[in-house]
Amino acid sequence: MRMYDIIKKKRDGEELSTEEIDFFVHGVTDGSIPDYQISALCMAIYFQGMTVRETCDFTYAVRDSGEKLDASKIQGIRVDKHSTGGVGDKTSLVVAPIVAALGIKVAKMSGRGLGHTGGTVDKLEAIKGFETTLCDEKFVAQVNSIGLAIVGQSKQFAPADKKLYALRDVTATVDSMPLIAASIMGKKLAADDDCIVLDVKTGSGSFMKTVEKSKELARLMVDIGKNAGKKMTALITNMDRPLGRAIGNSLEVIEAVETLNGRGPEDLTDVSLTLAGHMLSLAGKGTVEECIAMARETIQSGAALQKFVETVRAQGGDASLIEHPETFEKAKYSYAVTAPRSGYIASADTESYGVASLLLGAGRNTAEDEIDYAAGILLTKKTGDYVQKGEEIATLFANDESLFAASAEKLLAATEISVEPPQDEPLIYGIVK
Numbered sequence: 001m002r003m004y005d006i007i008k009k010k011r012d013g014e015e016l017s018t019e020e021i022d023f024f025v026h027g028v029t030d031g032s033i034p035d036y037q038i039s040a041l042c043m044a045i046y047f048q049g050m051t052v053r054e055t056c057d058f059t060y061a062v063r064d065s066g067e068k069l070d071a072s073k074i075q076g077i078r079v080d081k082h083s084t085g086g087v088g089d090k091t092s093l094v095v096a097p098i099v100a101a102l103g104i105k106v107a108k109m110s111g112r113g114l115g116h117t118g119g120t121v122d123k124l125e126a127i128k129g130f131e132t133t134l135c136d137e138k139f140v141a142q143v144n145s146i147g148l149a150i151v152g153q154s155k156q157f158a159p160a161d162k163k164l165y166a167l168r169d170v171t172a173t174v175d176s177m178p179l180i181a182a183s184i185m186g187k188k189l190a191a192d193d194d195c196i197v198l199d200v201k202t203g204s205g206s207f208m209k210t211v212e213k214s215k216e217l218a219r220l221m222v223d224i225g226k227n228a229g230k231k232m233t234a235l236i237t238n239m240d241r242p243l244g245r246a247i248g249n250s251l252e253v254i255e256a257v258e259t260l261n262g263r264g265p266e267d268l269t270d271v272s273l274t275l276a277g278h279m280l281s282l283a284g285k286g287t288v289e290e291c292i293a294m295a296r297e298t299i300q301s302g303a304a305l306q307k308f309v310e311t312v313r314a315q316g317g318d319a320s321l322i323e324h325p326e327t328f329e330k331a332k333y334s335y336a337v338t339a340p341r342s343g344y345i346a347s348a349d350t351e352s353y354g355v356a357s358l359l360l361g362a363g364r365n366t367a368e369d370e371i372d373y374a375a376g377i378l379l380t381k382k383t384g385d386y387v388q389k390g391e392e393i394a395t396l397f398a399n400d401e402s403l404f405a406a407s408a409e410k411l412l413a414a415t416e417i418s419v420e421p422p423q424d425e426p427l428i429y430g431i432v433k
């Protein structure tokens, strides 16, 4: 088999066989296929797409490209949630402790920030001492003892995806439906949870910009998971505006803690409770409505916050930061971005908001970049709010004042102010089962 022929076949819009897909994924994993041929095939897939059969084969090959978690050592039902990536999306930090507080096991493997989107592992590392690399034995033991552990993916885990993702990130082939589905589901299936809830983001801050495309991606991923014997649900949620008001790592942890304290922003609270409700329901705790009510109760009683504190402590993090989030290290400088005219915030290009935060040091431009955990943005106004000319719409935080100008410019260019209020948009567009 020759890689040249596989690239040509896909370039010409033909369907690849299971053997050809396996050959490709093996070659990615063992390094025998050079980067330029991998990238060329990704680009051909980007333009020609894949059938459902090809995407399933691709996903299973990614799943099988490395080690898998031996989940049989975890007692009880394991449930996970995964987001396709957004801006200000700190739901995992809220949802995982809620679900674990209700006795369902959450053995969470999370990612780092990608492009303009943030990642749970980076956020957790904003908590001093928090260890996101645990060996399998420790990981399993922690899930068995307290019900929750959150780590980054190890090198041995779906290594084909690691390589593919790094190349897609620099060859403009991230936002391809089969490539996203195989990337996300390949990793999720290798983690071998019993139930998976997908949070498929839609809108300007997500990889899928329209509701139709997001529903299609959700359907595809749900079918891939079910085909592999998993219980699956996907929610299509709004990413035409950042979730909550905080963008940036420690700012987002603080907002997640506020939410676990019952004082979080309404959109973040609602999406988190809905995700938790679906996770609990898939795990057999009751109807979605009953489970949402139980989830809410864990916030009111403090049980979810307590579970988060326990998890942070178990993973070596400074739990006093969670108990007193006002003690997180602050950025040295702040800068108020003000409205250039009066009117309603009619729309905000959320991807640009993510980039504006990245420009402050909260994300990476290259894989080697160090993150400034205190950097980021607090939105004073969001889509639908009225602003007076000169009124603050956001505060930027950075440890280097010279970063403010470019970030503020990006944020303002992405914010449309108009005399008419925008139409209300739903927070959750649909559920795919």
Ligand code: URA
Pocket: 083, 084, 085, 111, 174, 179, 180, 181, 183, 184, 207
């Ligand atoms: N998240 C992933 O893990 N992979 C993708 O391709 C997109 C989002």
